[in-house]
Amino acid sequence: MEKQYIPVVGTAFVKDGKLLISMSQRSSKKGKFTLVGGGVELGETYKEAAVREISEEIANGFQISEDELEEILCFREPALSDPNLNIEMHMMLAKKEIDVELLPNDEILEYRWYTLGEDDSILATAIKDHFIPWAVENNIMY
Numbered sequence: 001m002e003k004q005y006i007p008v009v010g011t012a013f014v015k016d017g018k019l020l021i022s023m024s025q026r027s028s029k030k031g032k033f034t035l036v037g038g039g040v041e042l043g044e045t046y047k048e049a050a051v052r053e054i055s056e057e058i059a060n061g062f063q064i065s066e067d068e069l070e071e072i073l074c075f076r077e078p079a080l081s082d083p084n085l086n087i088e089m090h091m092m093l094a095k096k097e098i099d100v101e102l103l104p105n106d107e108i109l110e111y112r113w114y115t116l117g118e119d120d121s122i123l124a125t126a127i128k129d130h131f132i133p134w135a136v137e138n139n140i141m142y
Contacts (some may be wrong), residue, residue, distance in 0.1 A: 006085060008037060010126055014094075019135070020102075025109060036053060051069070057108050060105075075127075080126070
């Protein structure tokens, strides 16, 4: 039987070589920071899902459009929240800077700007194993 994969999106916001990471209610159970993102709803494109998740998680009036997102990576791995679930992550790079104050909310407990060289044990594998190598190779993080 073929594995089933749940489609999810994650969006990377990078400013001055630093990556925005967030501790969501769900990821806090594992003590790992993730990207802004979540599940793709039935009928949504990956970019539509990313726009929705960004507006829900960053909130505070922040708006981003689909043309301000670039899909950069797609990979499959076990879900952080439940290793028995398999996800297919569609990772986006935001081309728009966050222009609102980042405030904890119903979904996000904490936001941080992560710098290369910091302790990476706090990061979800999607960031540590996939995004950071891509970002370093493409001079996005330094």
